[in-house]
Amino acid sequence: MTSDIAAILAIDGIATGAVYALVAIGTVLIFTVTRVIFIPFGDIAAFTALTLAALDAKRFPGTGALVVALACLATLIEVISLIRNGEIRLLPRALLFYLAIPLAVVGIAWLTMRMDPPLAVRLVLALMLITPIAPLLDRIVFRPIADGTVLLLLTVSVALHFALVGLGLLFFGPEGVRTEPLTSFSTEFAGVLVSGQTMLIVLAALVFSGLLYLFFDFTLVGKSLRATAVNRTGSRLMGIRPERAGTIAYLLGSLMAGVSGILIAPVNTVFYDSGFLIGLKAFVGAIVGGMTSYPGAAIGAVGVGILESFASFQSSALKDVIVFSLLIPILIWRSLASLHSEEEIEE
Amino acid sequence: MTRFHVQLAAAAVLACLALAPLVLSPFSVTLMNYIGIYSLVAIGLALLTGVGGIVSFGQAAFVGIAAYATAWVSALNGQSPWLGLLFGVVLTCGVAAVLGIVTLRLQGHFLSLSTVAWGLAIGFLFGNVEGLGRFNGISSIPPISVGSFALVSSAQIYYLIWGIVALALLLGYNLLDSRLGRAMRALRGGNTLVESLGINAFRIKLATFVIAAFLASLSGWLYAHMSRFISPGPFDASMGIEYLMMTMVGGAGSLLGGVVGAAIVTLLKNSVQDYLPLIAKGASGQLEIVAFSALFILFLQWARQGIVPSIARYLPKIRRERPQPAPPLPRRPQPTPGELLLKVDGAERRFGGLVAVNNVSFEVRSGEILAVIGPNGAGKSTMFNCLTGALRVSKGEIIFAGRSIARDPQSRIAKAGVARTFQHVKLRPRMSLLENVMLGTHSRTSSGLFAGAFRLNQREEASARHEALMQLERVGLGDKPFELAGNLPLGNQRILEIARALAADPALLVLDEPAAGLRRQEKLRLAELLRSLRADHLTILIVEHDMEFVMSLVDRIVVLDFGSKLCEGVPSAIRSDERVQEAYLGGVA
Numbered sequence: 001m002t003s004d005i006a007a008i009l010a011i012d013g014i015a016t017g018a019v020y021a022l023v024a025i026g027t028v029l030i031f032t033v034t035r036v037i038f039i040p041f042g043d044i045a046a047f048t049a050l051t052l053a054a055l056d057a058k059r060f061p062g063t064g065a066l067v068v069a070l071a072c073l074a075t076l077i078e079v080i081s082l083i084r085n086g087e088i089r090l091l092p093r094a095l096l097f098y099l100a101i102p103l104a105v106v107g108i109a110w111l112t113m114r115m116d117p118p119l120a121v122r123l124v125l126a127l128m129l130i131t132p133i134a135p136l137l138d139r140i141v142f143r144p145i146a147d148g149t150v151l152l153l154l155t156v157s158v159a160l161h162f163a164l165v166g167l168g169l170l171f172f173g174p175e176g177v178r179t180e181p182l183t184s185f186s187t188e189f190a191g192v193l194v195s196g197q198t199m200l201i202v203l204a205a206l207v208f209s210g211l212l213y214l215f216f217d218f219t220l221v222g223k224s225l226r227a228t229a230v231n232r233t234g235s236r237l238m239g240i241r242p243e244r245a246g247t248i249a250y251l252l253g254s255l256m257a258g259v260s261g262i263l264i265a266p267v268n269t270v271f272y273d274s275g276f277l278i279g280l281k282a283f284v285g286a287i288v289g290g291m292t293s294y295p296g297a298a299i300g301a302v303g304v305g306i307l308e309s310f311a312s313f314q315s316s317a318l319k320d321v322i323v324f325s326l327l328i329p330i331l332i333w334r335s336l337a338s339l340h341s342e343e344e345i346e347e
Numbered sequence: 348m349t350r351f352h353v354q355l356a357a358a359a360v361l362a363c364l365a366l367a368p369l370v371l372s373p374f375s376v377t378l379m380n381y382i383g384i385y386s387l388v389a390i391g392l393a394l395l396t397g398v399g400g401i402v403s404f405g406q407a408a409f410v411g412i413a414a415y416a417t418a419w420v421s422a423l424n425g426q427s428p429w430l431g432l433l434f435g436v437v438l439t440c441g442v443a444a445v446l447g448i449v450t451l452r453l454q455g456h457f458l459s460l461s462t463v464a465w466g467l468a469i470g471f472l473f474g475n476v477e478g479l480g481r482f483n484g485i486s487s488i489p490p491i492s493v494g495s496f497a498l499v500s501s502a503q504i505y506y507l508i509w510g511i512v513a514l515a516l517l518l519g520y521n522l523l524d525s526r527l528g529r530a531m532r533a534l535r536g537g538n539t540l541v542e543s544l545g546i547n548a549f550r551i552k553l554a555t556f557v558i559a560a561f562l563a564s565l566s567g568w569l570y571a572h573m574s575r576f577i578s579p580g581p582f583d584a585s586m587g588i589e590y591l592m593m594t595m596v597g598g599a600g601s602l603l604g605g606v607v608g609a610a611i612v613t614l615l616k617n618s619v620q621d622y623l624p625l626i627a628k629g630a631s632g633q634l635e636i637v638a639f640s641a642l643f644i645l646f647l648q649w650a651r652q653g654i655v656p657s658i659a660r661y662l663p664k665i666r667r668e669r670p671q672p673a674p675p676l677p678r679r680p681q682p683t684p685g686e687l688l689l690k691v692d693g694a695e696r697r698f699g700g701l702v703a704v705n706n707v708s709f710e711v712r713s714g715e716i717l718a719v720i721g722p723n724g725a726g727k728s729t730m731f732n733c734l735t736g737a738l739r740v741s742k743g744e745i746i747f748a749g750r751s752i753a754r755d756p757q758s759r760i761a762k763a764g765v766a767r768t769f770q771h772v773k774l775r776p777r778m779s780l781l782e783n784v785m786l787g788t789h790s791r792t793s794s795g796l797f798a799g800a801f802r803l804n805q806r807e808e809a810s811a812r813h814e815a816l817m818q819l820e821r822v823g824l825g826d827k828p829f830e831l832a833g834n835l836p837l838g839n840q841r842i843l844e845i846a847r848a849l850a851a852d853p854a855l856l857v858l859d860e861p862a863a864g865l866r867r868q869e870k871l872r873l874a875e876l877l878r879s880l881r882a883d884h885l886t887i888l889i890v891e892h893d894m895e896f897v898m899s900l901v902d903r904i905v906v907l908d909f910g911s912k913l914c915e916g917v918p919s920a921i922r923s924d925e926r927v928q929e930a931y932l933g934g935v936a
Binding site: 320 | 404457648
């Protein structure tokens with residue numbers, strides 16, 4: 001391997017890693033706030049790419065139907081649970097958040113699409129359509145078992161991933177998509193050609209993690225999310241609703257996943273089931289950060305990207321084997337580095 | 348319900364299973380074969396996850412290793428499938444042992460995540476290795492032959508599959524009811540208790556892990572020779588998750604749940620395949636996985652326990668007979684009364700910059716009750732943890748019975764004759780009183796895996812059972828030995844912990860705040876019990892902050908304050924010591 005090839009591989013790896021980093025940060029966000037290891041984030045990323053491709057092709061994406069179906073289901077569950085608890089006065093609110101807003105989003109997207117909007121608007125539409133999915137799934141799937149163990153939540157999250165893959169095939173079909181590059185700009189950097197898309201990916205990753213940092217440190221909502229992550233009961237006593245914090249976390253997380261989906265779509269062909277590996281590799285990055293640290297997760301995810309890039313140069317067939325085998329030493333290191341109390345293991 | 352009724356029910360089920368191929372259609376028999384093959388993996392996983400508390404997403408990889416091993420031996424190299432079985436089992440168990448040695452020390456969800464990692468890595472390997480057919484798989488695998496009789500049709504291999512399942516269940520239940528099985532059942536809920544009983548938790552975990560892999564390898568072998576063709580698909584990550592679903596649906600704590608879960612999941616998948624096309628034409632393939640996942644999520648939301656435990660609650664309890672007298676277990680040589688038993692010399696323990704225990708020295712003589720007392724934050728619990736091996740001292744020496752134990756792990760200290768109880772009671776609430784106390788006899792007994800599975804351990808078991816009953820009677824809990832420990836009030840749970848410690852035949856009994864949270868009557872009963880133990884020449888070290896409880900009971904007291912020893916002496920001298928009064932009451936009294 002010459003230094004030229006190494007440089008190309010490194011740049012390629014950093015770009016892939018930056019995409020994983022966005023998803024990894026979302027994964028850490030959800031885990032700290034809700035204790036759910038949300039494997040389906042990769043699917044959310046892939047669905048965004050598919051949505052954008054459908055919009056580019058002037059077709060209304062299946063995401064719309066998916067959001068409508070999930071919104072109806074979530075509303076039904078929420079209304080039943082409200083009536084059961086005798087909290088009928090909260091019904092209008094529930095209808096607004098679980099039914100009206102998601103339906104309005106789909107409606108706006110549908111109307112805007114008829115006007116043949118430019119690329120920037122299509123990007124916004126794709127993100128708008130994708131963000132309600134995870135919060136609605138949270139209401140339907142995770143909230144009834146919010147008090148369960150991390151392992152129960154993980155098992156459910158894996159099952160949810162399979163359900164989403166099935167839905168993905170149903171709503172988007174089996175064809176892979178590759179969207180138009182967002183920019184055709186390219187430049188030479190240290191003797192290696194770097195495409196504008198690559199720079200855009202890295203830039204987006206930096207901007208969004210920066211925004212997230214500002215959000216957490218300088219807004220009250222961000223602080224309430226951090227409080228929930230540290231202690232659910234304590235923050236509840238301070239008037240923060242963990243459910244609401246969870247919803248915000250899911251919204252933010254899916255936004256990050258959506259951005260990464262948009263960024264990866266021009267580089268890699270995305271299929272309805274491409275999300276699993278994106279999600280898992282982001283997850284490996286998140287583990288490097290101990291599932292709690294955002295910079296740690298981002299660095300870990302970039303590391304996974306670089307590793308994958310070099311591994312696929314050595315043996316493209318075995319690159320996934322290499323990536324996941326290397327997870328084990330990382331896990332051992334993390335497990336040794338983190339102190340566990342005995343009491344958290346339940347009978 | 349007695350044991351006989353259970354055996355009768357098992358015989359009836361076996362008879363039904365034996366007759367099934369004569370009645371059922373060939374398709375149903377094939378379905379039954381799949382259920383049997385999946386059951387084996389699920390039984391192993393029930394042992395690993397439900398009993399041992401290790402959640403594995405990677406069992407499908409073990410099935411795959413064995414299936415590919417036997418296919419390589421029989422289809423690619425023309426050898427007998429039986430040689431394939433041997434190769435598959437050895438290879439799978441070997442891989443499991445290596446993976447286990449590397450990963451089983453991981454904690455909490457790190458361990459489960461590592462199973463995802465190696466499950467995926469091994470799964471990807473099948474499709475990418477030269478010489479294993481890549482994604483096309485390996486075809487024309489020969490059937491298993493018994494002598495010259497080849498098991499070709501599904502009704503023929505049916506008996507082999509279900510024979511192995513029945514055997515696995517029988518041996519599994521035997522094992523769970525043995526010395527090693529009790530240790531496995533104790534794993535769930537943390538290592539501290541297990542280690543304090545002289546059990547090497549890591550070795551028990553490793554054994555459980557390899558047993559589960561062994562069952563998976565049998566399943567892989569049967570699968571390869573039943574379907575006669577293998578490809579990477581059935582061994583990938585999604586199948587690993589499906590096995591976990593089977594175990595959880597059946598009820599993770601129960602081996603039978605593995606079979607029930609495998610049956611339900613397989614039949615459900617089959618009927619989803621049958622009925623979905625009627626509801627949604629054309630989209631059935633996609634909807635199948637959606638419907639299946641949705642059903643699983645609903646199931647986890649509504650019945651986390653699983654089916655078998657939910658049903659078992661309504662069945663009549665199995666009546667058990669009180670253990671019969673049996674030859675006693677060997678006892679360790681006890682120190683002569685008055686002899687120096689434990690010597691703590693200049694012990695120091697730091698947490699970063701905080702010195703929790705600072706240069707503490709004291710001695711315990713055989714046959715006395717010594718209390719270590721002190722106000723909150725005095726370093727009592729840290730001192731206690733150093734004595735029992737839960738923490739290491741940063742400096743200083745701890746000598747027990749003439750040997751240094753300052754650097755020993757917990758299980759070694761326990762084996763040397765130090766038995767402990769816990770401030771926050773650590774019992775196994777779903778095990779009976781008798782079984783909880785039998786855990787204490789672990790280091791005095793020796794029967795292993797095979798003796799347990801094949802019931803060659805009955806003499807030793809009878810002795811251990813009788814010993815446990817005697818200890819229960821000694822502490823006054825002998826009237827209901829088969830009650831579940833979780834049903835006892837706190838006071839009796841403390842006393843049960845003492846019975847468990849006594850069952851280890853200790854030379855030194857160390858009690859961590861035994862009076863905490865007890866009512867007055869319970870405290871009096873506890874004090875009386877401890878006095879009666881002293882009368883039997885047992886040496887006791889109590890760490891406690893309840894002055895009243897300690898004063899009337901113990902022979903000598905060591906007072907700690909801010910990590911250092913304040914003073915030492917008989918209760919009356921401590922009571923009148925001004926420094927102690929100052930430490931406890933702030934100097935006003």
